[in-house]
Amino acid sequence: MxxxxxxxxxxxxxxxxxxxxxxxxxxxxxxxxxxxxxxxxxxxxxxxxxxxxxxxxxxxxxxxxxxxxxxxxxGTSSIDQRKSLLQAHRQAILAKQAAIAKNLQEIDMKLNMYASPAAEELVGQELAVAQAEKIANDLPNPFQVAMRGSENH
Amino acid sequence: MxxxxxxxxxxxxxxxxxxxxxxxxxxxxxxxxxxxxxxxxxxxxxxxxxxxxxxxxxxxxxxxxxxxxxxxxxGTSSIDQRKSLLQAHRQAILAKQAAIAKNLQEIDMKLNMYASPAAEELVGQELAVAQAEKIANDLPNPFQVAMRGSENH
DNA sequence: GCTTGCCCTAGAGTTATGTCTAGGGTTTAG
DNA sequence: CTAAACCCTAGACATAACTCTAGGGCAAGC
Incomplete structure (x- = not known):
């Protein structure tokens, strides 16, 4: 069949x-x-x-x-070559797995921050530091500036 | 700086x-x-x-x-959206990790076969079955046919 | 002030992996 | 014996993610 x-x-x-x-x-x-x-x-x-x-x-x-x-x-004459090829690929997979696991850990850290009860404060602080760094280097601030009722004038 | x-x-x-x-x-x-x-x-x-x-x-x-x-x-107003986006991506990563692990297992099984002392026999049997299947279905045999000293006539 | 080595943009070209179209043959059910 | 639903190839097109080229500006050392 x-x-x-x-x-x-x-x-x-x-x-x-x-x-x-x-x-x-x-x-x-x-x-x-x-x-x-x-x-x-x-x-x-x-x-x-x-x-x-x-x-x-x-x-x-x-x-x-x-x-x-x-x-x-x-056929069977290529068994050694197949083994080397797959072994090399196996190493590549292990390396990739390790890289993904490491990146996943960092993403999980971000997620923990966002899920924290103090998320708004933590994120706000990071943002403030980044903005201060721009100012300190005489660079324009690329972040969206939060409005606090100052928009009606 | x-x-x-x-x-x-x-x-x-x-x-x-x-x-x-x-x-x-x-x-x-x-x-x-x-x-x-x-x-x-x-x-x-x-x-x-x-x-x-x-x-x-x-x-x-x-x-x-x-x-x-x-x-x-x-800014901080998007924390919820960031969280959802990263959580969805986290699930995608977990799925990918599982798929890779499963495929790696199969590759390792192949490697075990190739590394086995009976490798030649096992691989030869697989090949014979595949070839028999072609014949049984009246199909040309696409595999390289092993020469056993029959080439000099 | 000129050369060298940076920097920039716009847009063309490349690579890998598909996805689809045009034009044509085959098989099966009515 | 014809229509519908398959199958085929060659080759164009698509998509993502770069990679490079052309043409030109800026900055630092001699």
């Missing part, structure tokens, strides 16, 4: 366009064609496509995914 | 081009100009720029960052 490109698009979260684009980019050399030239996806093809999505969703570039797939097409 | 665009580029991992691009995109309304029209970055500006990078590096689009910065320029 095989699947048409439409069925595969429905099974994955890729569009028909994206599937054809991936094929054009050399990511799907394993997908055979039927006598009419239509792509016929097997279950094994879906499995490989899933691997491609894993790599893509963790930030691997299409050219590197193409290299990995080329190794797969080559 | 203020910094030139070049100094800021050196302090951050953004290029001068990117800094000017961000300014054009409305991400840096807080950066004042000196009498010659040169951007003069204060320490407070660097702090805000750092926040921008946190958001960008966790996948926030420039239009959303622009919205956040607009709220900041608006």
């Amino acid at each position: 095989t699947y048409t490109i439409k069925e595969v698009a429905e099974k994955t979260d890729l569009s028909i366009y994206t599937l054809r684009f991936y094929d054009k980019q050399g990511l799907l050399p394993f997908v055979s064609r039927n006598p009419s030239g239509y792509r016929a996806f097997t279950d094994g093809d879906l499995h490989l496509l899933h691997t491609i999505c894993c790599l893509k969703d963790t930030g691997m570039k299409i050219t590197d995914i193409r290299q990995y797939i080329a190794y797969v097409m080559q | 203020t910094y030139t665009i070049k100094e800021v580029a050196e302090k951050t991992d953004l290029s001068i081009y990117t800094l000017r691009f961000y300014d054009k995109q409305g991400l840096l309304p807080f950066v004042s100009r000196n009498p010659s029209g040169y951007r003069a970055f204060t320490d407070g500006d660097l702090h805000l720029l750092h926040t921008i990078c946190c958001l960008k590096d966790t996948g926030m689009k420039i239009t959303d960052i622009r919205q956040y910065i607009a709220y900041v320029m608006q």
Whole structure:
């Protein structure tokens, strides 16, 4: 049993366009064609496509995914190269995870400030410091100046 | 004390081009100009720029960052909106982290297979199954066929 | 006062990853 | 045997996020 490109698009979260684009980019050399030239996806093809999505969703570039797939097409002789490629990518993912975690921490600190009962005071102080810094350097104040009933004159 | 665009580029991992691009995109309304029209970055500006990078590096689009910065320029009256915006982004980050972790697990499973002493056998079996599936569906076999000394005839 | 090395803007060009259109063949149900 | 709903390719278009170029002003050292 095989699947048409439409069925595969429905099974994955890729569009028909994206599937054809991936094929054009050399990511799907394993997908055979039927006598009419239509792509016929097997279950094994879906499995490989899933691997491609894993790599893509963790930030691997299409050219590197193409290299990995080329190794797969080559058979068991490329196991060492596949291992190196995936190990390098694994390190890249770990680095990215660490970076995201660090940035998330900073965003959480901001959120804590905004959620604090003293939020208005804290934010107001930060703003006041930033504005004072502009004045101290003879620069125009780019922040919106709060009106305190002085607008009616 | 203020910094030139070049100094800021050196302090951050953004290029001068990117800094000017961000300014054009409305991400840096807080950066004042000196009498010659040169951007003069204060320490407070660097702090805000750092926040921008946190958001960008966790996948926030420039239009959303622009919205956040607009709220900041608006002063303390926008604290609630900032909180909602960051909370929504926080959820997006958590979802992305979970997706990456899941994909990483699958990549690690592949790596385990490739690192196994039986790697060649396991990979060979997978390949054989995939090829059998093609044959069973009357499809051409797209995989490279291994030569076993049959090439010299 | 002239050269060098900054700074500026406007806008063109690039890269990566899709997304869509035009033109045409195939399959299936009536 | 024809209409609807698929499939195909080639190539144009889109989008985001830069990156660079051209043309020109400012500032510091000789």
